[in-house]
Structures are given as C-alpha cells and as structure tokens.
Amino acid sequence: MNKKFSNKSILITGAAGFIGFFLAKQILETNDNTVSIIGLDNMNDYYDVNLKEMRLSILNETASDESKGNFTFIKGSLADKTLIDYVFNKYRPEIVVNLAAQAGVRYSITNPEAYIESNLVGFCNILEACRNSFDHGGKGVEHLVYASSSSVYGSNKKVPYSTDDKVDNPVSLYAATKKSNELLAHSYSKLYGIPSTGLRFFTVYGPMGRPDMAYFGFTNKLVKGEKIQIFNYGDMMRDFTYIDDIVTGVINVMSKTPGTNEDGVKYKIYNIGNNQPESLMYFVETLEKCLMREEVIDKPAEKEFLPMQPGDVYQTFAEVDEIVKDFGFKPNTSLEEGLNRFAKWYKEYYFENKVKAVQI
Numbered sequence: 037m038n039k040k041f042s043n044k045s046i047l048i049t050g051a052a053g054f055i056g057f058f059l060a061k062q063i064l065e066t067n068d069n070t071v072s073i074i075g076l077d078n079m080n081d082y083y084d085v086n087l088k089e090m091r092l093s094i095l096n097e098t099a100s101d102e103s104k105g106n107f108t109f110i111k112g113s114l115a116d117k118t119l120i121d122y123v124f125n126k127y128r129p130e131i132v133v134n135l136a137a138q139a140g141v142r143y144s145i146t147n148p149e150a151y152i153e154s155n156l157v158g159f160c161n162i163l164e165a166c167r168n169s170f171d172h173g174g175k176g177v178e179h180l181v182y183a184s185s186s187s188v189y190g191s192n193k194k195v196p197y198s199t200d201d202k203v204d205n206p207v208s209l210y211a212a213t214k215k216s217n218e219l220l221a222h223s224y225s226k227l228y229g230i231p232s233t234g235l236r237f238f239t240v241y242g243p244m245g246r247p248d249m250a251y252f253g254f255t256n257k258l259v260k261g262e263k264i265q266i267f268n269y270g271d272m273m274r275d276f277t278y279i280d281d282i283v284t285g286v287i288n289v290m291s292k293t294p295g296t297n298e299d300g301v302k303y304k305i306y307n308i309g310n311n312q313p314e315s316l317m318y319f320v321e322t323l324e325k326c327l328m329r330e331e332v333i334d335k336p337a338e339k340e341f342l343p344m345q346p347g348d349v350y351q352t353f354a355e356v357d358e359i360v361k362d363f364g365f366k367p368n369t370s371l372e373e374g375l376n377r378f379a380k381w382y383k384e385y386y387f388e389n390k391v392k393a394v395q396i
C-alpha cells in the first residue's frame with residue numbers, strides 16, 4: 037500500500053478514533069511533507085478518553101518527523117456548523133474522510149440524541165461544507181469518503197450481504213443514521229456533483245481498538261476473572277476485519293473518485309469486510325488462546341449464555357466483489373493473527389505501561 041497524496045489537504049474526522057487514527061498514521065508515514073492531514077475529533081467520553089489522547093500523541097509524534105506528512109488537530113464537533121465551515125475555509129481539503137460518528141448499536145437504544153447530533157446533524161454539516169467548497173470559484177472537495185456500517189443490513193436473511201440488497205428496515209437507530217448518510221450523500225452527489233463513496237465497515241478490530249466492542253470488553257472481563265456474557269447462546273456469526281486491512285482499503289478508495297454511475301451520479305457504496313464470517317464461539321476461544329499465550333490471562337472465562345439482545349443481528353457477512361473488482365481489496369490477516377496482535381498490545385499497554393505501544 038503506497039498510495040501517494042502529494043500536495044493534498046485531507047480532512048479526517050474522527051481522527052482520534054480507532055479507524056481514523058490508523059488511517060491518519062498510515063498516510064503520514066507513507067507520504068512526504070507536501071501532504072497535510074487535518075484531524076477533527078470532539079474527544080467525547082463514550083469510551084476511555086486516554087486511548088484517544090494516546091492516539092493523538094502518536095500522530096503528533098509521527099508528524100514531527102519533517103520528512104513525513106503534516107498533522108493539525110482540531111478539537112470540536114461535527115455538529116458545530118460554524119467550526120466545520122471554518123475548517124473547510126481555512127484548510128480547503130481536497131479529500132474528506134468522515135469517520136466521526138456516534139458508533140455502537142446497543143448504546144443507540146438508550147442514547148438516541150447522540151446519534152442524531154453526530155451522525156445526522158454532523159453529517160449534514162459536512163455535506164453542506166463540501167457543497168460550499170465550490171463557491172467563488174473554489175476548487176472544491178474532490179472526493180468525500182464516509183463511514184457507513186454493516187448494521188444497515190439489519191436482519192437481512194440473505195447472505196452474503198450485497199450492496200444490491202434492499203436495506204430499508206433498520207433494526208437500530210444507529211443503522212438508520214448510517215443508511216440516512218448514504219441517502220443524504222446521494223442527493224448531494226446528484227445535485228451538487230460531489231463525488232462520494234460510502235464504506236460499509238464490518239466489525240473492525242485490532243490493537244488500540246474500541247473498548248466498547250466485544251473482543252475488548254471480553255478481554256477486560258477475562259482479566260478481572262469475571263463471567264462473560266454470550267448472546268444468542270453463542271449462535272452468531274461475525275465478519276471480522278483487521279484494522280490494517282481496513283486502512284489499506286480506505287486509502288485505495290480515497291485515491292480514486294467513483295466513476296459516473298448509470299444515473300449520472302459520481303456515487304458509490306462498497307462493503308469493506310472479510311467475506312469470511314467466523315462463529316462467535318470460535319472467536320471467543322481464539323481470543324482466550326491469544327490472551328493465554330501472552331499471559332494476559334491464565335485460564336478461559338466462565339461463560340453465561342443469554343438470548344439475543346435487542347438491535348443485534350445473527351450474522352454479518354460481506355460480499356466484497358465490487359471492492360475487489362475496483363480496488364483489488366484483499367484482507368490477509370487471519371483472526372488468530374489479528375487477535376494475537378491485539379493481545380500483545382493489550383499486555384504492553386495495560387500491564388507494562390508502554391503507553392505508546394502500537395504495532396501496525
């Protein structure tokens with residue numbers, strides 16, 4: 037992966053987040069100092085803010101090498117229209133990658149406002165700023181890439197999930213906001229000619245990941261010797277994608293604007309996943325094995341088997357033919373390898389206090 041973004045100004049929202057951080061880091065490291073990344077994040081406390089701070093400090097350190105790309109961080113919310121307009125006017129990004137969002141399916145059941153504010157109001161502010169970037173003869177945004185989610189497939193019975201499937205029946209507010217993003221982006225692409233690509237991510241995991249996700253939460257419980265809860269009695273399948281594979285895919289997508297589709301719109305949606313769902317029980321056993329190998333834990337967890345949670349789905353399974361065809365996307369990190377890297381990082385970060393422990 038060596039896509040060059042020479043002389044580009046790139047806005048990455050959610051840059052202190054899991055995917056945004058690794059994306060920004062990879063671009064900084066593989067580009068020279070003609071590239072500028074503007075990272076925006078409101079640093080909210082949905083999960084441990086220390087992790088976000090740590091990611092930022094790594095980005096600042098990476099960019100302190102003068103031969104590498106430049107990094108500017110702006111703390112603020114997508115929902116602050118004045119700030120978003122200011123950022124676009126000042127930095128004139130050619131590529132915008134919108135990853136900032138309120139993530140998580142279960143949290144959306146009890147905290148709907150956060151999703152409306154970040155994922156709807158915030159996303160509309162990004163779209164408006166993209167539109168206004170062409171005012172007064174401005175060169176404008178060349179490509180908007182934004183995060184959607186496999187959650188849009190809801191309880192789709194047909195597998196693998198294809199971008200041709202009808203996804204009009206979201207089973208969570210989170211999914212509804214992500215599907216709305218795709219619709220809103222389409223109208224802006226159509227009306228104002230803003231090339232846009234939506235990426236439906238499928239359970240991204242890895243070192244320095246999100247503590248709200250199952251693999252991280254299980255690990256925390258295993259370490260404390262607590263019981264772990266296994267929903268739908270373990271009968272679930274997930275299409276896990278390792279963070280490095282995702283970053284490679286996002287960079288490839290960023291570097292090429294979508295062609296004009298049959299409706300005359302520069303608009304595309306891709307699934308970006310592994311195309312290889314794993315059973316929840318295999319996942320848990322592999323995680324336990326990796327954590328035991330690193331001596332993070334010394335025995336498997338006690339498990340409590342429970343029914344399905346509201347908003348959850350039985351299976352996620354990405355059909356990736358389109359992204360393979362257009363970008364040669366090919367995840368090559370096995371679940372065991374990926375969880376092993378997570379276990380190593382977890383040990384260094386939490387047990388050995390190597391605050392900046394990270395391998396990518």
Ligand SMILES: NC(=O)c1ccc[n+]([C@@H]2O[C@H](COP(=O)([O-])OP(=O)(O)OC[C@H]3O[C@@H](n4cnc5c(N)ncnc54)[C@H](O)[C@@H]3O)[C@@H](O)[C@H]2O)c1
Nearest residue numbers: 050053054055078080113114136137154183185237239240
């Ligand atoms: N990680 C996954 O498995 C996964 C799966 C499907 C979709 N996604 C989507 O991918 C994107 C990135 O996910 P992630 O895993 O890196 O999540 P993350 O929570 O680690 O990162 C999102 C970042 O956005 C920031 N943020 C939230 N609301 C904001 C706002 N209003 N203004 C500015 N910043 C704000 C948060 O502080 C956070 O740092 C999200 O849009 C998420 O919905 C992720």
